[in-house]
Amino acid sequence: MVISSENKIFATQMIQAYNFTASWQLFPEKGTYEFGERPKSGIYKIEAIKETKELFIQHNWVSLENTAFTSEYKIIADGSINTFENKALADTAQVNFPDGINFEIHFYRNGQVVLHVIHEIMPNGYLKITQQGYKEDNSSYTNTEIYHKQLSVLPYSASVSGAVIRPNEEGMIKHKALTAMEEQTNMQLEQIRKQIELLAIQAQEIQKRKELSMMIYEAKLSFKPNIGQIYYLYEKKDGNHMLSLVAPKEWGGAGPFKKFVAAVKLLADHTWMEL
Secondary structure: OOOOHHHHHHHHHHHHHHHOOOEEEEOHHHOEOOOOOOEEEEEEEEEEEOOOOEEEEEEEEEEOOOOEEEEEEEEEOOOOEEEOOOOOOOOEEEEEEEEOOEEEEEEEEOOEEEEEEEEEEOOOOOEEEEEEEEOOOOOEEEEEEEEEEEOOOOOOOOOOOOOOOEEOHHHHHHHHHHHHHHHHHHHHHHHHHHHHHHHHHHHHHHHHHHHHHHHHHOOEOOOOOOOOOEEEEEEOOOOOEEEEOOOHHHOOOOOOOOEEEEEEEEOOOOOEEEO
């Protein structure tokens, strides 16, 4: 089967788009804005539609005044200049993928670039989006936003400029519900995380007691240890261990051992705990 050059270009661009096709959550504090207000939170979602050779890009963001906004558009990703559906922004647009960690969108009106959006996968895996456009007085601006890839999709953010974005009641309802859900699930996950950490600490303590107990039960015992009593574990010169009631300071001279290991106490479960 012969593959056309146009299809080859599209296939190549879809492969390079793989790193970008995801939902990305905004780091509000990492952005720089020369135009538009700073968002409080946001999601930037990129999908590839093979059947129509398009990229689907969706913006959702929330302003500092808790107003929810949404915007979405499809754009043909074959490297050519194509008609753009959102005439309020541009009449044509072009997508270019120089490599697997960069892609650019040029928006044109009357043959002139009105907005240039640069997407870059940074070395730390974050997505950097740079918007270069023009204000109403024709002066240029540059906005930069940093996103991290997320596993779930929560409609919070996007870019403060670019395609025309209008507030809607549905977006606000979703934002409030999903914000409450996010807070509750995060709280539950934090509780589970703390429980896991506690269990891990307890497991480490039990393992440590087990290893110490094995060492003591393999040591030379000339008496029956009592629960709750403090004893002293020594390593003898031949490498074996010895349990004694005599503390290191109570030995006269160097003592009949190579080194002092630990003060220990026998617990009710017959494991030994280091003091």
